[in-house]
Amino acid sequence: MLTEGSDEPSLARDMIEVHGLEAAAVARDNARAAALAGQATRAKAWIRVLGIIQKQQGIRASPMRSER
Numbered sequence: 001m002l003t004e005g006s007d008e009p010s011l012a013r014d015m016i017e018v019h020g021l022e023a024a025a026v027a028r029d030n031a032r033a034a035a036l037a038g039q040a041t042r043a044k045a046w047i048r049v050l051g052i053i054q055k056q057q058g059i060r061a062s063p064m065r066s067e068r
Contacts, residue, residue, distance in 0.1 A: 012052035024053045
């Protein structure tokens, strides 16, 4: 469980070790669940963990496509 003051980089590394390439999806789902539960602080922490995971895995957001 993610709590205030937790070691987010360590959690991100552990998630990558356990979930592999699915770690980002798990963190994203956790952020969404926290947000839907009204837990803004926890959701923001999961978003920070997601960012760390994405940096470590080299995941980049896809560019927005322009509509013609």
